[in-house]
Amino acid sequence: MKLKLQFSPAGGTTCKVVPGPTLKRLPPYHRFLKEWQAMGRRTVSCTDIGARLALDPTQVRKDLESVGVAGKPRVGYVLENLIRDLERFLGWNNLNHAFLAGAGSMGSALLGNRKFEQCGLKIVAGFDVDPLKIGTKIHGTQILPAEKMKELAQRMRILIGILTVPATEAQAVADGMVAGGIRAIWNFAPVRLHVPEHVIVHDEDLYCSIAALSQKLFANLQMRPQATPAMARNISAAVPMR
Amino acid sequence: MKLKLQFSPAGGTTCKVVPGPTLKRLPPYHRFLKEWQAMGRRTVSCTDIGARLALDPTQVRKDLESVGVAGKPRVGYVLENLIRDLERFLGWNNLNHAFLAGAGSMGSALLGNRKFEQCGLKIVAGFDVDPLKIGTKIHGTQILPAEKMKELAQRMRILIGILTVPATEAQAVADGMVAGGIRAIWNFAPVRLHVPEHVIVHDEDLYCSIAALSQKLFANLQMRPQATPAMARNISAAVPMR
DNA sequence: TAGATTGTTAATCGATTAACAATC
DNA sequence: TAGATTGTTAATCGATTAACAATC
Structure with a gap:
């Protein structure tokens, strides 16, 4: 496995940089792995993780690669090690x-x-x-x-x-x-x-979340009304249509 | 100005789709515009907005374009209209x-x-x-x-x-x-x-936020220690270095 | 062995940034 | 007019997805 290293300007320290989107997926991975473990599993594959979290298995593999854990072809990842490495990477061991x-x-x-x-x-x-x-x-x-x-x-x-x-x-x-x-x-x-x-x-910013939510809701109502005209009217003035 | 329209499969309705990242920037824009208005300004340029929010002016312009508002070269946008259009677009007029x-x-x-x-x-x-x-x-x-x-x-x-x-x-x-x-x-x-x-x-997901925050903090401490070794040690085990 | 899964490289996609003509 | 700013197209950048060889 190859690791990308980034030279830091301050000194000789190198520091691996994980893409933001990847980072945000790691806690959900960890949660799923704990569930999986509670079910008595000993190993897990990217396919398993992707299926539960609605993500592309390739993406999961890329994410785990950037955390720096290695798996075994045909087997997957050893659950215990993966959880441990994730926690270490996320800094959940020390407060x-x-x-x-x-x-x-x-x-x-x-x-x-x-x-x-x-x-x-x-x-x-x-x-x-x-x-x-x-x-x-x-x-x-x-x-x-x-x-x-x-x-x-x-x-x-x-x-x-x-x-x-x-x-x-x-x-x-x-x-x-x-x-x-x-x-x-x-x-x-x-x-x-x-x-x-x-x-x-x-x-x-919870206000940004509200904006995102109502915008997505509106777009969704447009595509699949499934609602009476009265329902749609409740929200339809929200976004100008063109 | 050209508008991108997306045909919705459900019927004849068309619905403009705004990229997620753009959408999340709109509430901060709105906030700034209200401040700007309180300062007595009547117009605003993308440069003004970008300067305050640390964003590329071009990006601001693109964002406003996807909201569908028009400005005037050399002048910028009429503040009152821009605020009104943003609120309408975000659906902040009706509950x-x-x-x-x-x-x-x-x-x-x-x-x-x-x-x-x-x-x-x-x-x-x-x-x-x-x-x-x-x-x-x-x-x-x-x-x-x-x-x-x-x-x-x-x-x-x-x-x-x-x-x-x-x-x-x-x-x-x-x-x-x-x-x-x-x-x-x-x-x-x-x-x-x-x-x-x-x-x-x-x-x-607040846990994802914590993960992002502590990860960024760690990377930042690596680059600009400015802290005593004791401080760094407090957090250094958080992320494996390679 | 056979076949599922990893590791890794290449292709695609989308968003950001740059460039520049149009315009008030 | 001159010059700042918009509108718009092109280039860059980064993340996602696809492809495929390696391997247990």
Whole structure:
């Protein structure tokens, strides 16, 4: 197997870069493999994975290749090894500590999700400006005053920040995160953040999702009405037809 | 301007198809245009938009072309018209009614988001199996017993379902939605749903986001350490290097 | 052995970027 | 007019899909 290496400008370090689309398919693979394992299987083929996830088997093979695991012709992949390698690749073995800013309803929902830890993300503290929330615990995680975030992030060498504050506050809070040494921001606010280029932003824009969903729904209704005119009318003004 | 039309197999209807990546950029455009308008501007150019959102101006122009709006050379686009056309295209003028299944922390967070209505999505009812939640209102929306969902969806001709139940229940609840005539499911459960082909599923997989975020963070730390060895070690086992 | 499946290279497809003429 | 910006076509880039030899 050949590995593509990319030379990094900073030094002698090389670092394999996985295409974004591939990366997004890996967690579903992992989930399926766990199911498969629970069914008592010992090996799995790309055909198996592709069948369940509605993906081209060739694509699955390419994806696994870029993770760097090897299979055996005619047999497939050893399930146990594949799961282990995937988890290692995704960094799900060791926890990254994260701060969460904004303990509103979305922030609380994230604090309540214990499954994140299985994916290597541990929210170690929440921050808010609301005196009623400060000092309390939400789903077991301490809520601290927002003004302490920067200093604590520095001291604890936190690298990941989760941003669940209102859109109006997002940029200011993000600035604080950056000042505290945070290198990656998971942004739930519907705002394009300005950050230095050494900081990564991953936008979780639910409004974009709504747009995509209703657009696809509309196109789909066009093709297969199966609905009374009244139903179609409910949505038909959504997209201009030409 | 030429418009690409796609013939739909079902009948004489034509329906313009917008590439997915384009669609996801439209809500950010809209947001920026509103800001721009608040600043008192009357026109906007692709260069303006691209500069703020870190996008190639040509790409912005292509995107606007596929929405079907026209600008004027040397002037740009009339802001008011552009905003209006974007909203119309995205269907943000008229509301689509949606049901939400699973009034847990994530479900409640979505119920609490009043901004969704500005994007054409109105959650008209929530459903849950918990007797303590049934009959109450969460953020002003009534929570009803889960077993009523299917029939109500049919009667109210609901087309959109939001799925915020635990992974174990997701498929069963989705089946109920489909049986109730729902045509689009916004799925927050980390499961690949099986649905008939006339039903659309949009996955909101936070675990994939975590994977993408930590992977990008790791690659970034490789290139620009700027961190003490201890910091890097915190995360370095995450991805096998070769 | 036979045949399914991997590994790998080539072809296709779609989106982004570049180039440039048209135009206000 | 001059020059910025649109509209549009061509080139590039990257990801997906197809093809096929290698192999257990």
